[in-house]
Amino acid sequence: MDLYEYQGKQFFAQYGIPVSAGGATADVDEAVTIAEKAGYPVVVKAQVQVGGRGKAGGIKLAENADEVRLHAGNILGMDIKGHRVDIIWVEHASDIAEEYYASFTLDRSAKKHLGMLSAQGGVEIETVAETDPDAIAKIWIDPVDGLDEATARAWVKAANLNPAAEDGAVDILTKLYTAYTEGDADLAEINPLILTPDGRVHALDAKVTLDGNSVFRHPEYEQYEASQVRDERETAAHEKGLQYVGLEGSVGVIANGAGLAMSTVDVVNQVGGKPANFLDIGGGANAAVMAGALEVINNDPAVRSIFINIFGGITRGEEVANGILGALERVTIDSPIVIRLDGTNADEGRAILKPHLSDKLQMAPTMLEAARVAVELAKR
Ligand code: GDP
Ligand code: MN
Numbered sequence: 284m285d286l287y288e289y290q291g292k293q294f295f296a297q298y299g300i301p302v303s304a305g306g307a308t309a310d311v312d313e314a315v316t317i318a319e320k321a322g323y324p325v326v327v328k329a330q331v332q333v334g335g336r337g338k339a340g341g342i343k344l345a346e347n348a349d350e351v352r353l354h355a356g357n358i359l360g361m362d363i364k365g366h367r368v369d370i371i372w373v374e375h376a377s378d379i380a381e382e383y384y385a386s387f388t389l390d391r392s393a394k395k396h397l398g399m400l401s402a403q404g405g406v407e408i409e410t411v412a413e414t415d416p417d418a419i420a421k422i423w424i425d426p427v428d429g430l431d432e433a434t435a436r437a438w439v440k441a442a443n444l445n446p447a448a449e450d451g452a453v454d455i456l457t458k459l460y461t462a463y464t465e466g467d468a469d470l471a472e473i474n475p476l477i478l479t480p481d482g483r484v485h486a487l488d489a490k491v492t493l494d495g496n497s498v499f500r501h502p503e504y505e506q507y508e509a510s511q512v513r514d515e516r517e518t519a520a521h522e523k524g525l526q527y528v529g530l531e532g533s534v535g536v537i538a539n540g541a542g543l544a545m546s547t548v549d550v551v552n553q554v555g556g557k558p559a560n561f562l563d564i565g566g567g568a569n570a571a572v573m574a575g576a577l578e579v580i581n582n583d584p585a586v587r588s589i590f591i592n593i594f595g596g597i598t599r600g601e602e603v604a605n606g607i608l609g610a611l612e613r614v615t616i617d618s619p620i621v622i623r624l625d626g627t628n629a630d631e632g633r634a635i636l637k638p639h640l641s642d643k644l645q646m647a648p649t650m651l652e653a654a655r656v657a658v659e660l661a662k663r
Contacts, residue, residue, distance in 0.1 A: 284493045284507045287330040289372040291489025295473075298462035300455055301485035305374025314355035314373050315348045321375040323347060327354040328374070331366035334407060334490075339363045344376055377487060381445055382475035384408050384419075385456060386490075387463040395423040396463070398430070400442040400456070404475040430460040444478075451484025452476070467497030516560065516583050523575040525562060532557025533661040535580035535589040535618065537573075539564050539598065547592045550650055556658030559586045568598050570609025578614050588660035589620045592650060600624055600632025608639060619660045621645045623653035 286294060289307040296302055306317035307330065318325040329341030336342050341363050343354035351373065361368045382405035390397040401419045403411050411418055420442035424430050435453045444452055455476065463471040472490040479485070498504045520527030526541065530548075534556045538544035544563040551558045560583065564576050573591075580586055593603045603624060619642060624632045633646065640646055647653035 284495045284504065285332045286489070286491040286493065286507060287332060287370065287372075288328065288489050289330055289370070290507060291491035292372075292486065294466065294491055295459070295462060295486055295489055298458050298466070300458045300462065300473075301483070302489070303374040303377060303485070303487070305372055307370050307372050309359065309370050311352055311355045311359065314371060315351050317373040318345065318348065318351045321373065324376040325351065325373050326376045327351060327358055328372045329358045329361060329363055329368040330370040330372055331363045331368055333364045333366050336363060341368065377477060377485070378480050379475075379477050379487075380480045381448065381478040382487075383442075383444060383448070383452070383477070384411070384472075384474045385452075385459060385476045386470065386472035386474070387460060387468075388470050388472075390423060393423050395425055396460075398422045398424060398438065398456070398460070400438060400444075400452075402443050402445075404477075408474065424460070426464065429464070430457055432457060435460075447482050448478040448484050451478070451482075455484055455486070466491075467494045467500060468492060469494050516579060519582065520562065520576075520579045523579065525564060525572075525576055525579065527563075527579060528561040529583075530558050530560050531585075532559045533585055533587040534657050535559045535562075535583065535586040536592070537562050537564060537576045537580065537589065538592040539566065539568055539594065539596075539603075543592060543594055547590065547650070547654070550654040551590065551658060554651070554654045554658050556654065556661055559583055566596075566598060568593055568595075568603040568606045570606045570613070573606045574610035574613040577610050577616055581614065581616050581618070586618050587663070588618050588657045589616065590653060590657035591620060591622045592653065593622070593624050593626070595624070595626030595628060595632065598627075600626065600628035600630070601635055602632075604632035604635035607636070611639075611644070616643075619643050619645065621647055621653045621657040621660065623647050623650050625650075 292302040304321045308314050324346050327343050329336050345351040384401040384404035386399050388397050399419050403418045422438050435456045439452045470492040473486045475487050477487050514529040516529045534551050536547050536558050538547045541563045544561050548558045564572050647656050
């Protein structure tokens with residue numbers, strides 16, 4: 284779940300990371316109220332989940348109420364790289380001596396957390412990585428060990444931050460690490476992390492991605508689910524409790540189990556097709572679940588054929604077959620369907636399906652063959 288800057292800052296503040304006083308609003312008058320409270324000058328910032336807002340005109344300084352009104356009015360409703368601005372964040376403006384970059388993410392291949400720190404902040408880190416990779420100090424943190432102060436201090440020195448920023452940066456980085464780990468974040472990024480002329484260090488921006496699977500540990504994260512910018516198909520699937528990822532191709536994929544769904548996507552690619560999605564219906568393949576899955580896929584105009592790949596385990600073949608037939612009674616599907624059914628009681632399941640087979644509902648004995656047929660149908 285990607286957070287807006289203002290949500291990220293509220294998240295940071297809970298862990299004691301200094302951010303500027305401010306408030307979020309969708310209303311020009313309220314923006315002025317927030318500005319008066321924060322104290323002039325203020326910055327008015329577009330809240331969209333995309334970087335480079337400053338260059339796009341989505342970040343403006345305001346010295347007084349009239350300027351807040353002007354900028355808030357202009358920024359609300361603005362389009363930034365295809366994202367409409369519905370909310371602005373207004374905060375007390377900071378004086379900036381230096382801009383740094385700091386982040387934590389997971390390095391899956393190293394099985395460690397990766398911390399990146401650079402004295403060259405304010406610009407996109409990808410640009411720094413390209414033009415001056417040595418300017419990024421990286422550390423890999425074993426989650427069992429965590430990040431202690433001495434390590435953080437050595438890291439800050441390695442990144443060549445201004446010595447005046449050292450203590451503040453060490454403090455923020457250790458807190459950011461705590462926020463990132465305890466908060467179950469996949470990404471916690473501050474860019475820029477600033478040093479003010481009077482020697483304070485604080486977060487001027489916040490980019491936070493929380494692990495959606497951690498909501499059970501953090502019930503308060505439910506508030507963020509509502510504001511996710513999602514693929515429409517994903518929203519529909521999510522509401523039905525399905526594990527769904529939208530892709531770019533034309534073969535709709537339904538499988539039971541994430542492993543099988545991934546293999547199915549691979550096999551479709553292998554035989555020259557492009558999957559339109561990844562949809563895992565989980566353990567149960569009953570009529571209601573199958574109907575929901577088919578409905579989601581049928582509503583995707585890019586889908587030309589549907590590949591249902593089921594390996595019966597606890598769910599038996601005849602249950603799956605009845606589930607598919609039941610689903611087809613409930614929803615009308617535009618694209619031809621190819622079924623591969625294997626595993627527990629596959630023969631019984633196939634026998635149930637057999638009388639119902641047609642051009643629109645085909646069956647193939649193996650995953651590879653079913654994929655070939657589905658890809659062929661998608662090309663027609
Ligand atoms: P982004 O471009 O979308 O990442 O938005 P940021 O929040 O990072 O802001 C972009 C730039 O605007 C920063 O790098 C700063 O140079 C500038 N900026 C943002 N807030 C302030 C502020 O309070 N004071 C000053 N002087 N500049 C600011
Ligand atoms: Mn930024």
